[in-house]
Amino acid sequence: DYLCDRASSLGWTVFSARGPGEKSGIVSLVAPTLPASEVMRRCRAAGVVVNNRADRVRVSPHAYNTPEEIDRFLDAAR
Numbered sequence: 001d002y003l004c005d006r007a008s009s010l011g012w013t014v015f016s017a018r019g020p021g022e023k024s025g026i027v028s029l030v031a032p033t034l035p036a037s038e039v040m041r042r043c044r045a046a047g048v049v050v051n052n053r054a055d056r057v058r059v060s061p062h063a064y065n066t067p068e069e070i071d072r073f074l075d076a077a078r
Contacts, residue, residue: 003027003061003070010074015056028056031077039077046076 004014004027011032016024031039036052043050043057050073051058057077061070 002067003059003073006070006074025060025062027059027061028053029059030056034077042078043073043076046072048073048076050077 001023004016004018007027007029008014013030013032015028015030016026030036034042036055036057039057040050040052059073
């Protein structure tokens with residue numbers, strides 16, 4: 001939820017289902033100004049592992065990821 005809320009507030013489009021009972025640990029996002037391949041390149045250069053699937057950024061945060069790590073991803077992706 002934190003990732004989706006923060007990404008949305010920064011202008012990203014969240015493509016993953018967010019309704020009750022539909023949420024997943026895998027989140028697909030579209031950056032407001034960069035193609036997914038460039039977001040992936042920037043993130044990997046910063047040591048943040050994400051993937052590019054169907055021209056969307058695929059992020060897989062889990063319970064052990066902190067809000068600071070999610071913010072690190074969003075910072076690297078700009």
